[in-house]
Amino acid sequence: MKRYTKMEYDSPEEMLFGHAKYPVKGKRGIEFGAGHVVPIIKVAPGEGTENSKETMVSECSNIARSAAARAVNVGLPSFMIEQEHISQQTNNPDWTGACTAGQAEILEKYQEEYGIKIALQATPADIRDEEKGSGFRTSDQYQKVIESIEQSAENGADVIGIETTGGKSVSDYGISRGDIKAIIFGIGVLGSIDMEYMWTEISSICKKHNVICGGDTNCSQSNTAMFLAGGLTDKDCSHTFAAITRAVGAANSLVAVEAGATGPLKDCGYENPIVKAISGVPISTEGKNAVCAHSDLMGNLIAGVTDAWSNESVYHREEMGGTTPQVWLQATGYEAALMNTAIEAGEAETLRDLYTLTDKYRDPQALVLAYDNAYRIGQAIVEYGDDPYKRSIAAALEAGKIINEAVDSKKMYLTRFERDTLDSAINTLEKLPDDSDKFIKQCIRRYKRKVPDFDPKNYEL
């Protein structure tokens, strides 16, 4: 497998929304990273619709129909629907096939009638259980995930994505206790081993069916840190710790690209600007138009170098302005229109910089994802690109350095908790062994004791 040991972009200034070094084109003509930003709509099926295949197929079709109708009504040139599958769909791969086929048929009708360019992303759920003895790579659940990916690709999806969960039990332990070693092990080592395994399989399925092999995300881990970190006055995860965790998440999400993903990378990967800086693949991101799903502290900044702009997720229900597929596609659609107007008018760099500056010093988590800093973290990763362990440490240390520089120049201010956790993490990171085998042995001993669900066999360790 190819590992990234050099940057695909020569400088951060080259990075821009709507533009990727390696654009991708779907079978229905939609392009990502080829000069314009594509809005995304993602809607979670309403409660009760999981009770039968028929109600689930109907629900997914209604979501597609609502979104396409609003897209036409407000004049969007293109959009993508991402359907994140719920466990009941992935547990029943025939449901996945029927839901995907139903959505694809509706979208094709709109494309034929109006010429609007539409893509459908199918994202089967990672229903594997990390529990001891569960057989992460051999269980029925694993087979169903793979079968669901096949069903999605066969039945009309343009893009395939997934949110893999390898290493989550260890990283959850680390996030709740501020244990940076658990972050490096859970995300940088275990997550990377699992992602390589999964994406080797997924990319071969995508190639067989000629669909875009989208990407993965560190959602289940870095976003757990971000959600626990919460707002400025929340008391759970330190925001400097969450920022470092995000940088490690980039070293992890890059593995999907190394194993064959071409982008657009998954929207909830806030680490995607770093992965784009390294690999040049188009990315999806989410920020201010994802407030329907969660709060973050980088609502504008994260649009700076995006290629597809998402709402993350919303209940399928009615709001005053219409159904949620209509309302939230309109929101992402108008934001994409602003970016595309800036591109057409030759002002895209200015808008990128304004997006960045609105949030850069709002929080350390935003600071490390500003495109110039994302580029620096990318450089740190590729310096040790061949070794997922070492590049995770390099990413974390570079994030720490970026935060400290901003503090020294009196642009970023930290609380004592943020200051202490940052110092403690850097201190631990600097003392970790050079040899990944030694680190892995230490961690297997430590976390087998502390994390009941952790099973080294799931990672062939």
Added chain:
Amino acid sequence: MAYEELESKINQKNIAIRYNVKLEGPAIKPEEHPEVIEILPDEEPFKSIALAILYEKKDETLDLVTKALDDKVSPLDIINKGLMAGINAVSALYTKGIYFLPDLMLSGDAMMEAVKECEKVLGHKSETKGTVVSFVAEGDPHDIGKNLILMFLRAGGYEAIDLGRDVPASKVVEAVKKYHPVFLTGTALMTTTMTAFPKVVDALKAEGLEVPAIGCGGGAVRKDYVESMDMTVYGVEAYHTPKLADAIVKDHEDWRDLRKNYSDVVGEFVPEYS
């Protein structure tokens, strides 16, 4: 226009303010906080044990507890006067925003290990305020919220039974029959897994069982959905759980009362209950 040029024109104070930094009080030693002074014991070895918990020092806690047990100090006194005092002080600092989740988790880990040592000498489980059973909804693999709830409950003096992830209603019913909990908690991340909650309620009713309340929360769970069934109360934050349990145990409140009094019970403004 260069990036730095744009940045130099901006007054950050007009863009974003880090209120957490702005409002942070002066640093004090945790044991000097007025509420902690009230909680900490004066008598040894309990004071040292409580301080070791307060400073999240697991090894030191275990050493002190082992020595106290060797010195024939009552294991129940060690738990109640030392370990619980320490964790109560940690909880007080967490509530005040001085301590954070990792402090609570690490202190909780130390306390749980030390309680086990005391129980070995005691020969049985120590007395708690009551038993709470926690589960993640059927079909849902996301359990960090449930794990936080377990730690908050144990730190709050409850026996917390962990049923794990992806738990079918029948297993919850079995656990209710076995443990007779004062409170049940269920968590779900998704709209389509929160539908497990009414199944749990129906399964309990079918067996003629009733609990004072089932706290339902997590991810995409909505208050209006939770309140569309009996026996349930919408839980907003994991750290609210022991306060809800206290209201059940001490004030004999049930799900109807908790729905009405939620903000008062947890002692803070909760937008979902405003």
